[in-house]
Amino acid sequence: MKYQIITPESDEQLERYFQFRWEVLNKPLHLPLGSERDAYDAYSQHRMVLNEQGEIVAIGRLFISDSEEALIRHIAVSSDYRKQGFGLMVMRSLEQAALSEGVRRIVLTARDQKSLDFFTQAGYLPDGEPYYYKTTFFQQQMVKHLDEPCHFTRSAALCHKLYQEIYERIPLSEKIGFKLTRYDNELLETRLSLGGNANAYESMFAGSSYCQALLTAWSLLWLALEELNMDAEITLVDAQIQYRRPIQGECSAQTQRSQVVNMSNSFNAGHSRTRFKIAVELYSSDHLVAEFEGLFLLRRLQCRRPEKVDQS
Structure with a gap:
């Protein structure tokens, strides 16, 4: 089966993108529809992987915070396609976009042991000690330095x-x-x-x-x-x-x-x-x-x- 990674641009693509983000990331936490969006989405770069039927397999977002640093958030993979490399596919695409903009390092947050293991596999390292958001949710900031080929x-x-x-x-x-x-x-x-x-x-x-x-x-x-x-x-x-x-x-x-x-x-x-x-x-x-x-x-x-x- 062939897969393609695209940048959602049309209204229909973006609506499907945000719906997928809510279903995979927010709905399991009993958060309402709409909670998956924030003010940074309009200024970010987005990616999503589609299968041959046009169904969304994985998504992710890159926000460039300044000339040297960017943040990756909302990496989500369909439960039917996990552990098949689609999360890493999204990560690599976002990292390449960051590199083309001159970004030198990417920062993200792992919120459980599974995401910590995944981001470690993608080449990210813990930055500081883990902490607990509102005493309940585990959070570990991680960082990766990008080396631009010269x-x-x-x-x-x-x-x-x-x-x-x-x-x-x-x-x-x-x-x-x-x-x-x-x-x-x-x-x-x-x-x-x-x-x-x-x-x-x-x-x-x-x-x-x-x-x-x-x-x-x-x-x-x-x-x-x-x-x-x-x-x-x-x-x-x-x-x-x-x-x-x-x-x-x-x-x-x-x-x-x-x-x-x-x-x-x-x-x-x-x-x-x-x-x-x-x-x-x-x-x-x-x-x-x-x-x-x-x-x-x-x-x-x-x-x-x-x-x-x-x-x-």
Whole structure:
């Protein structure tokens, strides 16, 4: 039998979703219909697993509380389908959604030994001591740290060094959740989640995406200088950005490494200064959402003794 996991969106799907939540989680506790909903549902991501007949097998909810943390709640599996991996299927889908938004850790609560065992199987660890809600219901907060896969096939050690460098020089980069996710012989890519950068219209602040583009260009220049074993001051001279559409999800900024391959030649003939134009394209949901171009002045500070650069 085939199963599919979907995001309930239509009124009919959402009505079935909440009815299932009440029947599995709330009805056994003698809670009234309607108690299964709360104010966070409208701002959360929902998943449900359907069988071939379109019947609901399992559901779950993800609420992103800030730029780094999310909460998973209301994991429910039909009694006929338990211990078959459908709960874990929902968990993995919600975790992937959280990861795509830049979330670094997920928090949830186990309310009995069975759920404690289930969440432990899913990779969650107890966070603090268990307690009893209103002296009756067992509760154990649990947490899981998400490790976003990064693809550094060139200068991996320098990519990790860049994090420390950029966070120290530009503290705003850490506050907005700026992340380097790819660096190879073709391009450098960074990502910025919507969580923590959203305006009142549920799209990304223009200032946040501008900062991402600028930091992406700066990172490319910094890595190129480090690979050449050069110390240089990087100064933005001029920049412009053209927005094509609102950014309503995670934003990927990409810049081509071909723009800096001739950097060593730019410092020839004893010149201590050179200028570079760096173009950056911003994407969201595979759509080009903005184009950035920055003009940078590089002023060489000193010469280092040549070293072998690890580009693995």
